[in-house]
Amino acid sequence: MPFEKSSLSYLKKLKKNNNRDWFSENKPTFIEAQNNAKGLYVDIRNNLEKHDEIEKFKLFRIYRDVRFSKDKTPYKAHFAGSFSRLGKQLRGGYYLRIRPGESFLAGGFWEP
Numbered sequence: 628m629p630f631e632k633s634s635l636s637y638l639k640k641l642k643k644n645n646n647r648d649w650f651s652e653n654k655p656t657f658i659e660a661q662n663n664a665k666g667l668y669v670d671i672r673n674n675l676e677k678h679d680e681i682e683k684f685k686l687f688r689i690y691r692d693v694r695f696s697k698d699k700t701p702y703k704a705h706f707a708g709s710f711s712r713l714g715k716q717l718r719g720g721y722y723l724r725i726r727p728g729e730s731f732l733a734g735g736f737w738e739p
Contacts, residue, residue, distance in 0.1 A: 634660035642704035680713035
């Protein structure tokens, strides 16, 4: 499933109007964009499984935790998710972030 231009357009508008009122008014558009992102992640998972053992994928929430942040914008202006490899012996994983003009795919290990 290709990622629709309308979903990228929504993310651009969210970046400019990052407040609760605008988000509430545009919730149906958000749900469409989120479903579009989920479809893309499912397709990517299916392709990854041809080459690697993927246990699950997780699409991260769009809501930001602003409790300890100076930046109080309530929403992330991107979709992001991770693909975990199967079992403890297959460490590492994959991460994909979709943001207009700044999307990337990463693979490897992350440990804070």
